[in-house]
Structure formats: C-alpha cells, structure tokens
Amino acid sequence: MAHAVTLEALRVLEAIEQFGSFAAAADALYKVPSALTYTMKKLEEDLGVSLFDRSRQRAVLTPAGRLVLDKGRTILDAAARLEDSVKQLESGWEPKLRIARDTALPELPLLTVVGAFLAQNRPVQISLSEEAIAGAWDALQDDRVDLVVGASGDLPKGRFHTRPIGELEFVFTVAPTHPLALTEGPITAAQLREHPSIVVADSTKILPQRDSGLFESRQVLRVDNMMSKVQALCLGLGVGYLPRHFVDHEVMSGRLVIRECELPRQNHMSYIAWRKDDPGRGLSWFIEALAAQDWQLLKAE
Amino acid sequence: MAHAVTLEALRVLEAIEQFGSFAAAADALYKVPSALTYTMKKLEEDLGVSLFDRSRQRAVLTPAGRLVLDKGRTILDAAARLEDSVKQLESGWEPKLRIARDTALPELPLLTVVGAFLAQNRPVQISLSEEAIAGAWDALQDDRVDLVVGASGDLPKGRFHTRPIGELEFVFTVAPTHPLALTEGPITAAQLREHPSIVVADSTKILPQRDSGLFESRQVLRVDNMMSKVQALCLGLGVGYLPRHFVDHEVMSGRLVIRECELPRQNHMSYIAWRKDDPGRGLSWFIEALAAQDWQLLKAE
DNA sequence: GGTAGTATTTCAAAAATATTGAAGGCCAAT
DNA sequence: ATTGGCCTTCAATATTTTTGAAATACTACC
Structure with missing residues (x-):
C-alpha cells in the first residue's frame, strides 16, 4: 500500500488512547469494537509495526504506537485547523480564537475586552490560557494560540506582528x-x-x-x-x-x-503578538481592542 | 459529515494542481478522471466550499481551493514524516535527512562529510540545501530541514541543540x-x-x-x-x-x-544546530562528523 | 481455583464508498 | 464548423468498511 496512514485511523488511535480501551473508544465513536480492530490492524499492517501490545487483555500502546499517536495528534490538529480556516474564509470570522496572557499581566483588562467581544455575539469561540516567560512566544510559534498578550523579552520577531502595550515595572x-x-x-x-x-x-x-x-x-x-x-x-x-x-x-x-534591591530588575516592554497569517475579523478586533486597553503598565512609547 | 478532509483528498488536490488538470493528475495517480471528480466533489461538499472554478474548460483553483491546498500540503508533509519516523524507530536510521548549509560556510567540508557518509551505504537519503542569514533557523523551525550547518546570529536556542564549529571572520x-x-x-x-x-x-x-x-x-x-x-x-x-x-x-x-573599513563587521560564531527530537543514527553521525570537520574558520572556544 | 465479566479478535455477511467506462456537454484552437 | 481535449454524470462494478455473532483470553472476585 502506497500510503499507510489516514486521518480516520489516527482518530481511532487517539480515541483508543483517550478512552482507555477499544471498547470504550468504540462506544465514543458510535462504532463496534471490531471496526476499530479492523482499522488498527490495517494501520499496523500498512506501517509494518505493531501499535499495541496485545499480550494482555487490555491493549496497550507500544513505543511505536505512542510515536504515531503523538505525531498523529498534531496532524489531526492541523486538519481541524484547515477546516476552520475554510470556514473563516466565508464569514471572515474565525471559528476559534485562542488567546494567551503572560502571567505577568493582570487578568482583568483582558477579561474586560473578552466580555465586550462576547457581547457582540460573534460566531467565534474564545479560549484563554496563561503562559510564563518564553512560553508565550512558543505557544504562538507552535500554533497553540493565535494571539499573545504580554509577551516580552527577546522577541523572535519576524514571523510575528507585534504591538507594544506598555512597559512592565x-x-x-x-x-x-x-x-x-x-x-x-x-x-x-x-x-x-x-x-x-x-x-x-x-x-x-x-x-x-x-x-x-x-x-x-x-x-x-x-x-x-x-x-x-x-x-x-x-x-x-x-x-x-x-x-x-x-x-x-x-x-x-x-x-x-x-x-530596594542592589540587583535591579530591568523594566521590559510588553507586547501583543500574533502570527503573520491573514487575521480573521475576530483577531483584528482583539488587536485593536487590546491595544486600546489600559493594562496598568507604564505608558508605551 | 463529521470530518471532511481526508489525506487522500488532499493528495488528489495536490496532484491536480501539480499536473495542471484532472486528466493529467488522473494519469499520474493511475486513476480515471471521474474518480478525481468524485473525490473533489465530496471534499467540496463536505467543506461546503467550491474548490475549483469550473466555468471554463480547465478547472482552476478558487481562493478556497488555494487555501486548502496550501494548508493541506503541510499536513501531507507531516503525514509523510510520521511514516518516516516509524521507519526510523525500527532501524534507528532515518529514511531522510535534510541538511542546510548557511551560505557563508564553504561547501567543500560539508560535501566531504557527506561523501564519507554515503560511502557507508546507509539507508538514509540525504538532501542538501543552502540558506542565508536567519533562513537556516527558520528552516529548522519549520521542519524543512533536520540539521543546519553554519547557523549564526541571535540564536533561538531552547528548542534546538547547538554546537559551535568556529568563528566566521x-x-x-x-x-x-x-x-x-x-x-x-x-x-x-x-x-x-x-x-x-x-x-x-x-x-x-x-x-x-x-x-x-x-x-x-x-x-x-x-x-x-x-x-x-x-x-x-x-x-x-x-x-x-x-x-x-x-x-x-x-x-x-x-x-x-x-x-580596511571604518565600519567593521563583527565576527560571529557559527553553529551546527538540530531539533530536540530524538535524533536518528544518521543525524547523530553527522553531528559528530561535522563537529570534527575543519571548516576553515577561526577555532571554536 | 473456579467462574462471571470484560476485552479483544476473527469471520462471513451486509452496507457503504470508491472506481470504472461510456456518454454527453462544453470550450478552445485549428 | 469541426476536432480534440477536458470535465462531469451516471449506472455498473469493485473495494473497503462496518457489523454482529462466535471464539478466545485475561482479570477479578468469590
């Protein structure tokens, strides 16, 4: 077989791991266990590796299985995002918008802005998360979030757009x-x-x-x-x-x-940052709203 | 339909774009044109977008089609790499090893090392490419290459391993x-x-x-x-x-x-760098060999 | 240590999906 | 206008996936 993996197989694999057994996964997927057996058998055969250790009753992932699962998850993610991008293309609104706040920034101003957004009742799901230090850049880098508030430090600019929101003291x-x-x-x-x-x-x-x-x-x-x-x-x-x-x-x-301390800590500029894709209407709205927000920092510029 | 995209559909889409027509792609895929029509129709239906403008004889991608193709390519890539990783798990040798050389470094030392590797007749396909300035880091970042020789400048360390190979003058x-x-x-x-x-x-x-x-x-x-x-x-x-x-x-x-010039140009340290995945035996070999190689630079350390 | 209960696989039949080839329409170039 | 190439449609066919029942194996609990 030319190409072994299918998204369907990866989905099944993920479900099995998530729900802990073929049987439970089958339930969750509205299928019958033997269907999963079939799919996994096929994947194993095509890849030429066994994904499960079946020596005991409960099938458990082999290292190869773990590998395929891990890498497979990011593929499934990417596929899901592809579908989202298509939806975004129609309305301009992205179906999901993931925002990370650096832990050094207050939560309230962000929540205020989010509240204002939610009040508009747009078809955009907002997820918030918190990151520390370089984590914010990484999350952006790895496409785990779409917008970062409060990123600072040596910024890996270039692939991101940024906008200063104030200086952290x-x-x-x-x-x-x-x-x-x-x-x-x-x-x-x-x-x-x-x-x-x-x-x-x-x-x-x-x-x-x-x-x-x-x-x-x-x-x-x-x-x-x-x-x-x-x-x-x-x-x-x-x-x-x-x-x-x-x-x-x-x-x-x-x-x-x-x-007062002899070893002073430098102020640093805090930014909002986002990837250089074409932003959806939600992201654009947030960029403006967040930049206009008072973050209780020293004034930017 | 719960999940629209399949790798198969993405492959077909890619082939159509690559070969310029349904007919040519069908030939290349050893299928009949109507099979591709079917696959693409289904994808369009599931995504709820039309991917091709069929107003004229030759089907041409719509913006949505372009979007799906672009994002789809990276998904197909990731899927291919997944299969490679599985193969690597068996023998330890990665099926492909992509090496980028910074354009500021001489080509000969790299080719010498590559020659020595090829002489061992390992089941590893080597690809070489050339990058300039930050391009090397980006290529590594984006998983377009596995190993960079001669990366320099402000290094986005952290997610990479690095090893100095000398100073560029x-x-x-x-x-x-x-x-x-x-x-x-x-x-x-x-x-x-x-x-x-x-x-x-x-x-x-x-x-x-x-x-x-x-x-x-x-x-x-x-x-x-x-x-x-x-x-x-x-x-x-x-x-x-x-x-x-x-x-x-x-x-x-x-x-x-x-x-001599009034505006001097700083020397900078040159590194080899690779991602912090588990390296295959090929990558490990190259890291050692490249670090031991004379790059005609000022001595490292 | 036997036994009930659960988990997975196997297998043949049934359902769903994909592929084919022939036919038809449409465009573009001669 | 005619020809040839390109795409679609459609019904028939082939392939793949799903199903349910039966078989097997392990666990845990009496």
Missing part, C-alpha cells in the same frame, strides 16, 4: 514578616543569597528551565504563574520581584512590603 | 578595478555611501528583509547566496564584507582586494 518585595523586611538600606547581593527566592518558571516544556528572576539564591522555589508567586511571597517563603500592578493591592493590605 | 573586499580599491587609509562611512553594496538577503520568505551587510549604502544589490556575492564583488558591481575563507582564493588570483 518590577519591584522587589518581601513579606513584612520576612527578615529582609527590616534590614537597613538597599538589599545586597550577599543578603539575597541568604534567602530563598521565588521564581516564575518558564511555561515552555521544551526549553531548559530559564528563569525570570536572575539572582543566584541559596534556594529557589519555582512556581508556574505570577499569582502563585504573589502567594508565596506573602507567606514569606522567599523574596522576589513582582510587576508593580500586582503589588499595590498587597502593599495596601499590609501583606507585602517593597524594598 | 569577515573582511571588507572590493574588486581591484573598483574606485575604493585605491583610496588611502581605511574606508570611511561617507565613502561607503558613494558606492553600491552587495548584500546577501535573508532566505526567509516570511521575514521582512533583514540584511547581513548593515551599512547604509546609496544602493544595495541583494543576492541570495554568498557565491553570487563573490561574483558581484569580483565584477566590481559593489563592495561588501565576505567570510575570509571565500576571499583567499580570489585575492590570490587578483580578482579581489582586501581593504
């Missing part, structure tokens, strides 16, 4: 109960090393951990989003820089104090 | 007949502006042109590889920096002269 904070809350003068690098620091880890799965807090601390606690970092700081588990807009409220309520 | 050259060949002292920025410069353009399709020669010249001639640049320089069409190893031979034969 970081302040060094500790809990009022923390030893470093009471010391005199700016906190030194030496003092820092004496205390754990809280760091938001890169949400990228692929990257070797690259951290946002850069100082070398005796111990580092990694969390995967900014709210966790705020919590950890408030509890006095460690010290670290926070975006200013996160801090104000906590300082007011006495849960955190701002200190 | 650039020297400013002009033809002996060129007016700037005879001036006194280092060439100034002002003098530069008086003459066209030859620039290797980014081979990336997506990026807005980003050039490797950075000075502002009155006029810029863009070429897409280093050999063209050498030719253009030898002909005295303009001036520009060249990697040293390209220059030696031309200087010996009197076709170029080296001048």
Whole structure:
C-alpha cells in the first residue's frame, strides 16, 4: 500500500488512547469494537509495526504506537485547523480564537475586552490560557494560540506582528514578616543569597528551565504563574520581584512590603503578538481592542 | 459529515494542481478522471466550499481551493514524516535527512562529510540545501530541514541543540578595478555611501528583509547566496564584507582586494544546530562528523 | 481455583464508498 | 464548423468498511 496512514485511523488511535480501551473508544465513536480492530490492524499492517501490545487483555500502546499517536495528534490538529480556516474564509470570522496572557499581566483588562467581544455575539469561540516567560512566544510559534498578550523579552520577531502595550515595572518585595523586611538600606547581593527566592518558571516544556528572576539564591522555589508567586511571597517563603500592578493591592493590605534591591530588575516592554497569517475579523478586533486597553503598565512609547 | 478532509483528498488536490488538470493528475495517480471528480466533489461538499472554478474548460483553483491546498500540503508533509519516523524507530536510521548549509560556510567540508557518509551505504537519503542569514533557523523551525550547518546570529536556542564549529571572520573586499580599491587609509562611512553594496538577503520568505551587510549604502544589490556575492564583488558591481575563507582564493588570483573599513563587521560564531527530537543514527553521525570537520574558520572556544 | 465479566479478535455477511467506462456537454484552437 | 481535449454524470462494478455473532483470553472476585 502506497500510503499507510489516514486521518480516520489516527482518530481511532487517539480515541483508543483517550478512552482507555477499544471498547470504550468504540462506544465514543458510535462504532463496534471490531471496526476499530479492523482499522488498527490495517494501520499496523500498512506501517509494518505493531501499535499495541496485545499480550494482555487490555491493549496497550507500544513505543511505536505512542510515536504515531503523538505525531498523529498534531496532524489531526492541523486538519481541524484547515477546516476552520475554510470556514473563516466565508464569514471572515474565525471559528476559534485562542488567546494567551503572560502571567505577568493582570487578568482583568483582558477579561474586560473578552466580555465586550462576547457581547457582540460573534460566531467565534474564545479560549484563554496563561503562559510564563518564553512560553508565550512558543505557544504562538507552535500554533497553540493565535494571539499573545504580554509577551516580552527577546522577541523572535519576524514571523510575528507585534504591538507594544506598555512597559512592565518590577519591584522587589518581601513579606513584612520576612527578615529582609527590616534590614537597613538597599538589599545586597550577599543578603539575597541568604534567602530563598521565588521564581516564575518558564511555561515552555521544551526549553531548559530559564528563569525570570536572575539572582543566584541559596534556594529557589519555582512556581508556574505570577499569582502563585504573589502567594508565596506573602507567606514569606522567599523574596522576589513582582510587576508593580500586582503589588499595590498587597502593599495596601499590609501583606507585602517593597524594598530596594542592589540587583535591579530591568523594566521590559510588553507586547501583543500574533502570527503573520491573514487575521480573521475576530483577531483584528482583539488587536485593536487590546491595544486600546489600559493594562496598568507604564505608558508605551 | 463529521470530518471532511481526508489525506487522500488532499493528495488528489495536490496532484491536480501539480499536473495542471484532472486528466493529467488522473494519469499520474493511475486513476480515471471521474474518480478525481468524485473525490473533489465530496471534499467540496463536505467543506461546503467550491474548490475549483469550473466555468471554463480547465478547472482552476478558487481562493478556497488555494487555501486548502496550501494548508493541506503541510499536513501531507507531516503525514509523510510520521511514516518516516516509524521507519526510523525500527532501524534507528532515518529514511531522510535534510541538511542546510548557511551560505557563508564553504561547501567543500560539508560535501566531504557527506561523501564519507554515503560511502557507508546507509539507508538514509540525504538532501542538501543552502540558506542565508536567519533562513537556516527558520528552516529548522519549520521542519524543512533536520540539521543546519553554519547557523549564526541571535540564536533561538531552547528548542534546538547547538554546537559551535568556529568563528566566521569577515573582511571588507572590493574588486581591484573598483574606485575604493585605491583610496588611502581605511574606508570611511561617507565613502561607503558613494558606492553600491552587495548584500546577501535573508532566505526567509516570511521575514521582512533583514540584511547581513548593515551599512547604509546609496544602493544595495541583494543576492541570495554568498557565491553570487563573490561574483558581484569580483565584477566590481559593489563592495561588501565576505567570510575570509571565500576571499583567499580570489585575492590570490587578483580578482579581489582586501581593504580596511571604518565600519567593521563583527565576527560571529557559527553553529551546527538540530531539533530536540530524538535524533536518528544518521543525524547523530553527522553531528559528530561535522563537529570534527575543519571548516576553515577561526577555532571554536 | 473456579467462574462471571470484560476485552479483544476473527469471520462471513451486509452496507457503504470508491472506481470504472461510456456518454454527453462544453470550450478552445485549428 | 469541426476536432480534440477536458470535465462531469451516471449506472455498473469493485473495494473497503462496518457489523454482529462466535471464539478466545485475561482479570477479578468469590
């Protein structure tokens, strides 16, 4: 057979893995188990590999099966997106719009904009997700999202369009109960090393951990989003820089104090970014709306 | 119908576009034209769009058809690679290995290594291509190649493994007949502006042109590889920096002269780079062989 | 350790889908 | 106008997929 794999076979494979058995998958697909057996047998035969270990009752994926499943998923994804693109071509509205927010940005402004969009009752499904550090770029890169809010850092421009939305300002904070809350003068690098620091880890799965807090601390606690970092700081588990807009409220309520630190953290420009495909009407609307939104950052330009 | 597209339909679509007509595609696919009509009709029906404009004798793609074709191609590609990965899983040898060389690197060392590989008679098809500037990274990114030799510049590390192979040294050259060949002292920025410069353009399709020669010249001639640049320089069409190893031979034969220039061009480190998938035995072999090869660069480290 | 229950496969029959070839229409070039 | 090439339609045919019943094998539970 010239070409082994079919989307149908990949779908069946995915369902089997997802539902845990041929029988369950057959139910979900409104088919009969033997139909799945047939499809999988054929795929195995055509690929010349066995995809399942059938030595026991419950069929379990072989490494080859896992490989085909993993790569197959991205193919199925791409196929689904193809269908979406076609729909977009008709109305101009994309059926789905996936938006990621960098964890350093406040959630409220985004939700406000999303609310305004939903009120228009467009045929566009919105998905929101949160990314940290380079994760936002990666998500865009890998076509896991269509629009990123708050991406920053060394931007892999070129394949993306970007638009600055403001500058993130970081302040060094500790809990009022923390030893470093009471010391005199700016906190030194030496003092820092004496205390754990809280760091938001890169949400990228692929990257070797690259951290946002850069100082070398005796111990580092990694969390995967900014709210966790705020919590950890408030509890006095460690010290670290926070975006200013996160801090104000906590300082007011006495849960955190701002200190000066010898190792300053650069401000960085925050962007919205999207892929250089032709944007649907939904994406275009969001770009404008998000750019006009107040993100509680230092003014852009 | 739940899911419209099938790989088979995409293949047919691609063949029709490639061979220019239903009839020719049918021939190529060893089918009869009406079979293709049937497949395409079904795809159109399922997608709810017409893919061909049939108002005239020869069916021609509609914009929707073009869209499906373009996106479909990458899906077909991915499917083909899936099958290759499965084969790789058995023997360890990947069926195909696509290697890109940055145009700033000499071709000979690569060909030497490739020769040594071919002599081993492995079941691996090698494809070579040439990229300029960021094109190499993009090719890797987009999965158009598996291994890049000579990538440099701000490297989007993280999702790639890299290994330095040496430092590229650039020297400013002009033809002996060129007016700037005879001036006194280092060439100034002002003098530069008086003459066209030859620039290797980014081979990336997506990026807005980003050039490797950075000075502002009155006029810029863009070429897409280093050999063209050498030719253009030898002909005295303009001036520009060249990697040293390209220059030696031309200087010996009197076709170029080296001048000093006020706007120096930084050396940059050259890398081999590959994706962080599990490498096949072919890729592993090449990584070692290429790293051990003498690239006529300044020594790495 | 037997047994009921569940999971998968096998197989032949039935259903659905794809392919074929002949016929027809239409365009374009001679 | 005529001819030849290109695409579609349609009914017949071939192929592929689905089904359900029976067979086999494993698990877990008494």
